[in-house]
Amino acid sequence: MPGVIEVSGLTKVFGAITAVDHISFEVREGEIFGFLGPNGAGKTTTTRMLTGVIPMDAGSVHIFGHDISTAPVRARQRSGVVPETSNAYADLTGWQNLMLMADLYGVPRRRAEERSRDLLETLGILERRDQKVQGYSKGMKQRLILAMALLHEPELLFLDEPTSGLDVQSTRMILSLLRGLNEGGTTIFLTTHNMDEANQLCDRVGIIRDGRIVAIDAPEKLKAAIERLHRIEVSFDGAVTADDLASLPGIAGAGRTGDKWQITTEDADAAIRSVVALSRERGVRIVTLQTLAPSLDDAFLRLTGEEGR
Amino acid sequence: MAALQGRVRQAWAIARKDMRIYYLKGPVLIFGVFMPVFLFLAFYMGGRDLSPAFLLAGLMGMTLFFTSTAVSPAIFPWEGQAKTLERLAASPASIATIVLGDMTASVIFGIGVTMVTLLIALGLGLPLLHGFVLAAAILLAAVCFSALGMLLAVPPTNVPSNIMMLSSLLKFPLVFISGIFVPLEELPSWGMALAVCSPLTYFTDIARYSFTGTHFFPVAADIAALAVFALVFTVAAVVLHRRTMPRRM
Numbered sequence: 001m002p003g004v005i006e007v008s009g010l011t012k013v014f015g016a017i018t019a020v021d022h023i024s025f026e027v028r029e030g031e032i033f034g035f036l037g038p039n040g041a042g043k044t045t046t047t048r049m050l051t052g053v054i055p056m057d058a059g060s061v062h063i064f065g066h067d068i069s070t071a072p073v074r075a076r077q078r079s080g081v082v083p084e085t086s087n088a089y090a091d092l093t094g095w096q097n098l099m100l101m102a103d104l105y106g107v108p109r110r111r112a113e114e115r116s117r118d119l120l121e122t123l124g125i126l127e128r129r130d131q132k133v134q135g136y137s138k139g140m141k142q143r144l145i146l147a148m149a150l151l152h153e154p155e156l157l158f159l160d161e162p163t164s165g166l167d168v169q170s171t172r173m174i175l176s177l178l179r180g181l182n183e184g185g186t187t188i189f190l191t192t193h194n195m196d197e198a199n200q201l202c203d204r205v206g207i208i209r210d211g212r213i214v215a216i217d218a219p220e221k222l223k224a225a226i227e228r229l230h231r232i233e234v235s236f237d238g239a240v241t242a243d244d245l246a247s248l249p250g251i252a253g254a255g256r257t258g259d260k261w262q263i264t265t266e267d268a269d270a271a272i273r274s275v276v277a278l279s280r281e282r283g284v285r286i287v288t289l290q291t292l293a294p295s296l297d298d299a300f301l302r303l304t305g306e307e308g309r
Numbered sequence: 310m311a312a313l314q315g316r317v318r319q320a321w322a323i324a325r326k327d328m329r330i331y332y333l334k335g336p337v338l339i340f341g342v343f344m345p346v347f348l349f350l351a352f353y354m355g356g357r358d359l360s361p362a363f364l365l366a367g368l369m370g371m372t373l374f375f376t377s378t379a380v381s382p383a384i385f386p387w388e389g390q391a392k393t394l395e396r397l398a399a400s401p402a403s404i405a406t407i408v409l410g411d412m413t414a415s416v417i418f419g420i421g422v423t424m425v426t427l428l429i430a431l432g433l434g435l436p437l438l439h440g441f442v443l444a445a446a447i448l449l450a451a452v453c454f455s456a457l458g459m460l461l462a463v464p465p466t467n468v469p470s471n472i473m474m475l476s477s478l479l480k481f482p483l484v485f486i487s488g489i490f491v492p493l494e495e496l497p498s499w500g501m502a503l504a505v506c507s508p509l510t511y512f513t514d515i516a517r518y519s520f521t522g523t524h525f526f527p528v529a530a531d532i533a534a535l536a537v538f539a540l541v542f543t544v545a546a547v548v549l550h551r552r553t554m555p556r557r558m
């Protein structure tokens with residue numbers, strides 16, 4: 001069975017920058033596919049090409065089997081989009097924005113009203129529907145934009161960093177709504193630079209960096225890769241050498257910036273015990289000690305290392 | 310058929326959105342009503358022995374031209390800047406439908422305000438000799454000027470003032486070569502060569518014919534010229550926006 005989204009050799013060049021560099025992947029029916037990467041990796045550019053908003057320079061995209069370059073309308077009719085930078089019309093009310101979508105997607109009026117009411121209720125902004133969007137908070141705006149994307153009951157949903165910069169409440173609401181939609185059968189393509197979000201939500205994650213996909217995997221595997229790699233930052237008031245640290249049990253490597261040592265380890269607990277033991281043994285005091293959550297970059301380094309790039 | 314109906318619904322929704330957001334605003338409406346009134350007074354005071362019917366026909370041309378091109382060039386830059394355009398572009402509405410929707414709002418606004426000049430004419434007791442011809446010409450010219458407004462929006466800048474500047478540079482000279490201030494009969498041959506290039510010329514000629522019964526070009530030629538300009542501008546606007554729209558994102 002062909003994928004809901006099939007991407008092959010997709011490329012976009014802006015002047016000297018190759019924003020998206022011959023990427024290929026497919027998204028299967030019913031899955032939540034996470035597209036994960038740091039800022040500037042090419043996530044938005046890819047999403048825009050998948051939704052047919054900007055033309056591609058090479059490659060092909062098929063959505064439900066329709067070529068987005070030649071049959072964009074058919075592809076768009078069955079998918080919903082939450083663009084990264086999109087806004088609802090600030091001078092219209094929430095309700096008017098939704099009715100505009102109903103007209104654009106050809107949803108019968110009665111059905112559109114029913115559905116709008118349900119969506120606004122679920123998203124907790126029903127009582128604000130006749131207010132101009134201007135007066136909405138950022139989280140409310142984003143919830144409205146999500147409602148606008150869902151009005152025509154799309155089978156496929158594109159979301160470009162839907163929770164970026166939102167308050168906790170809105171983020172939770174949106175993520176739980178997405179989970180519910182997916183349980184109901186909606187296929188979801190979600191970009192994010194938030195590893196946790198990808199871990200919590202996605203069935204599979206593609207990691208993009210500098211316009212190239214460096215790994216596509218189930219999040220468990222990504223997680224395993226990260227969890228193997230913790231970092232600890234420690235400083236002492238006396239002299240300690242790299243060899244001292246590197247020879248300790250549980251420590252994979254040590255490097256230094258300024259007076260701080262960065263220690264990488266697969267077992268934070270063992271590493272901290274070793275460091276404490278070392279300080280006692282040498283009679284130096286620990287001035288600061290911090291464990292650093294694994295960053296996306298750590299994961300990338302790890303993953304790209306494994307991919308042999 | 311169903312597909313066409315869907316497109317009409319999309320275009321009409323876009324037009325209604327434009328009217329709500331850009332046209333039905335206090336200042337825009339006040340501008341719309343006062344502009345023809347002030348233009349008329351300015352004409353009337355300075356009108357060197359030109360007949361009120363002549364003045365009014367010119368006024369009607371200017372009003373329709375300025376109102377139909379007043380807002381339409383700025384809509385794409387505004388929406389690009391406000392980041393609402395990507396939402397539209399990602400919907401099943403084609404670029405042609407979006408352009409036609411924006412034009413529809415502009416046509417309605419242009420015609421609405423032009424009705425004010427018609428009221429001034431009737432209030433002054435001018436005889437409306439050829440109502441049907443005038444109505445047809447107003448509709449065609451409104452489409453033509455609105456399409457011209459969309460054409461002015463083609464450069465993919467999201468800074469509305471740039472586009473407004475560019476449109477003023479084009480719009481004002483056009484008024485002077487369109488037989489509004491000087492009757493076509495009195496134009497030198499180079500003036501005539503310029504005048505035939507301006508769609509406003511043909512509309513003004515018909516407006517004049519509607520109130521005075523005299524015309525410079527055959528009426529059918531005026532109508533045909535307006536129709537051709539309207540078609541060419543519309544097609545050009547759609548084709549060019551298809552090309553530049555992605556660069557606004």
Ligand SMILES: Nc1ncnc2c1ncn2[C@@H]1O[C@H](COP(=O)(O)OP(=O)(O)O)[C@@H](O)[C@H]1O
Nearest residue numbers: 014017019037038039040041042043044045046
């Ligand atoms: N319209 C554009 N013109 C020029 N460069 C662009 C444009 N859009 C994106 N880029 C560049 O392409 C790269 C990828 O950007 P983007 O897709 O927005 O990344 P992401 O969404 O992952 O943060 C960046 O280097 C960005 O500067």
Ligand SMILES: [Mg+2]
Nearest residue numbers: 043044045084
């Ligand atoms: Mg982005």
